Amino acid sequence: MHVRGGSKIRNLLSLAMEQFPEKQYVVWTGFGQSVGKAITCAEIMKREYKQPLHQITRICYRLIEEYWDPITPHLDQLVVKRQLPMIHILLSVNQLNSEDYGYQGPNTTIQYKPNEQRQRRYKSSEKRSKKYSPNKSWRRINVLSIGVAITGASLSANGLIPVPLA
Numbered sequence: 001m002h003v004r005g006g007s008k009i010r011n012l013l014s015l016a017m018e019q020f021p022e023k024q025y026v027v028w029t030g031f032g033q034s035v036g037k038a039i040t041c042a043e044i045m046k047r048e049y050k051q052p053l054h055q056i057t058r059i060c061y062r063l064i065e066e067y068w069d070p071i072t073p074h075l076d077q078l079v080v081k082r083q084l085p086m087i088h089i090l091l092s093v094n095q096l097n098s099e100d101y102g103y104q105g106p107n108t109t110i111q112y113k114p115n116e117q118r119q120r121r122y123k124s125s126e127k128r129s130k131k132y133s134p135n136k137s138w139r140r141i142n143v144l145s146i147g148v149a150i151t152g153a154s155l156s157a158n159g160l161i162p163v164p165l166a
Contacts, residue, residue, distance in 0.1 A: 003030040003038040012041050013048075020049070024093045031062050031086035042089040052106030054096045058088045 001016055016026050026045070030038030046053050061083040068078040090096070096103060 001026060001028050001041070003028060003034045003041060005032070005034050005037070007034070007037065009037065009041055009044070013044060016041070016045060017048070020045075026091050028089040028091070029087070032084040035085050035087050038087055038089060042091060045091060051093055053091045053093060054106060055092075055102075055104040056090045056096055056100055057102040057104070059102075060086045060088075062086045 001012055003012060020026055028038045028042045028045075030036075042055070046055070062085075064082045064084055066080040066082070068080065070077070098105065
């Protein structure tokens with residue numbers, strides 16, 4: 001299930017819950033701002049489905065190139081490259097390989113212990129990174145998606161599920 005920013009969670013879940021009993025698995029995929037929505041869909045499905053589900057999660061990045069043409073003729077074309085986060089969450093009724101990275105068995109919880117060294121609060125005087133935004137003399141003409149680099153092996157249940165990489 002490809003989750004996009006404008007997708008309604010109830011529509012995605014109703015379609016996934018209808019098809020899940022016959023397929024026995026679903027892959028939730030989201031990138032950019034829809035990563036959180038993909039995680040939400042997977043968590044709601046794990047809670048609402050009557051059988052315990054096995055999960056494998058993969059996180060990767062998608063390289064996006066944006067081309068901006070100048071409005072004034074004396075400027076050159078601007079190319080902005082960004083890496084957007086991407087997530088693939090496989091939910092399956094069948095047992096998955098528990099040795100895979102990102103595997104989470106049914107009804108497992110992880111105990112969180114905060115690291116005391118990382119609890120430093122930033123002062124308001126410290127500089128924060130600013131996002132790049134072109135000024136008004138540029139106009140975006142094209143967005144090109146280059147590809148995806150997945151950490152680890154591709155996400156599949158017994159090699160049966162193709163995962164779209166682009």
